[in-house]
Amino acid sequence: MTMTSDSSRVSRMDTTGPEEIDGEKVPPVAPLSHLREPPTTKRGARTRAALVKAARKVFERDGYLDTRLTDITKEAQCAxxxxxxxxxxxxxxLAAVLLEAQEDMMHPGMSRVQGSDDPYAVLEASNRAYLEAYKRNAKLMALLEQVAQVEPEFRTFRSRRADAFIRRNARGIADLQARGVADRGVDPLMASRALSGMVSVMAYNAFVLGERHEEDAPVDFEELVSTVTRLWANALRFPGHG
Incomplete structure (x- = not known):
């Protein structure tokens, strides 16, 4: 897929982003250059919104590869x-779907530990927020995994966005190390990649693949939050946690 320089398309940085968390800019989840200028009429805006809503439903139901444009227009009830x-x-x-959903996919990160008197509680809250956002958007996250395999440009944007969150968490780990809360013997960025990856994979297994736990029961959400938080804390050697 090739990026276009068509003048009918705009960056739309004024209407869709870039997003910020903790005062830091986060890359968009999809190529902004794929979006045209928004409709100037209310009717046009309603039709476009209906198409985007329908597209998300069809993409999540049928997958990216099997979705046809006629399926989207039929779902949107338009010509x-x-x-x-x-x-x-x-x-x-697809870019429109992802960019519209990206705010709901945002979550706080480890940078929130800066200045906190209870880094373990903040870590737990950060993991909870991430897992809640992932669970809410599980079908969309599954779609992203599929698209990343077949569309190099979307894969690049997905990688940039993930890297931004990893680096943000690394700064949080470095702050903990400076305060004597976390193990100073580990590289903050490497630790962030490993630990963030662990949480991401566990979320994918639980909410996308529907991984089962003991006695074929679904993974308990609270247990998932507790487990990943304890593993984070143990890995970084929080006082009293490993």
């Missing part, structure tokens, strides 16, 4: 030709 007034192809409407 097939209307699609091309707002989007050129699947890539464009």
């Amino acid at each position: 097939a030709g209307s699609f091309y007034t707002y989007f050129t192809n699947k890539e464009e409407v």
